Amino acid sequence: MGTAERRMAPGDGVTAPAAETGRESGSDQGIPAGAALRRSDPGRGQDALDGGEGQPYYRPLWIEEPARKRRLPDPVRTAAVRAVLITAVTLVQAMVAFLCTMAGSWLAFPMVLSSVASTVVATWGVLDVWVTRQVWNQRNGVVSTPSSTARALRRERRRARRRARAATRSQERIRRRQGGAGQLSHS
Structure with missing residues (x-):
């Protein structure tokens, strides 16, 4: 089946x-x-050829299924592709260096040097994927969900600030009413 x-x-x-x-x-x-x-x-x-209802039966080539995991963000995917390509080139260079060494070729020493340099670049590429992912998550992806105690504390601070602002406004209104009636000049 x-x-x-x-x-x-x-x-x-x-x-x-x-x-x-x-x-x-x-x-x-x-x-x-x-x-x-x-x-x-x-x-x-x-x-x-009919399925019995008078219409031909066509079997689909494929059936769309929903993705199990979300797609990587574009910058992270670009960095990952770059890292895979650099790593592949590094592995090919290492293999060529090994084979040249076994064959006693003059190309062995330059290939070993380039393999060491490529290993450094490949390490940088893998770290670049990690850093790019962290930066993207920090800028776009992570939704902060603080604990209920932190949320309650913030709510209480907000209420206290609102009460303080309302008290300040009412005091200003009282001063304006009292000060405006007894004041004869603005000097």
Whole structure:
């Protein structure tokens, strides 16, 4: 039984289980019923290609499935691709250096030096992926969820500040009312 048959319910129109399609066991597995009938009995005509409802049965090439993990952010993915390419080149250089050393070639020493330099660059590339990921998470990705005690403390501080501002405003209003009536000049 293929992946499509396991994931879809019988009779949903996308795929049909083996019992509904009339598949024969053995060589016809994985072939839709119409194709199996057409191959085995070419004289049956258009009915052999139909799923029984008058429409031809087409098996999809693939079935879209939701992604299990979120896609990496673009800068992180770019850094990861760069690191993989640099690491691959480093491994090829190391292999060439080893083979040149075994063969006693003059190219062995320059290849060993370039392999050491490439190893440093590959290490930088891997660290670049890590740093880029951390920076991206810090700028865009991480949603802070503080503990309930911290949230309660912040809420209490906010209430206290609001009360203090309201008291200050009411005092200002009282001063304006009293000060404006008894004041004759602005000097």
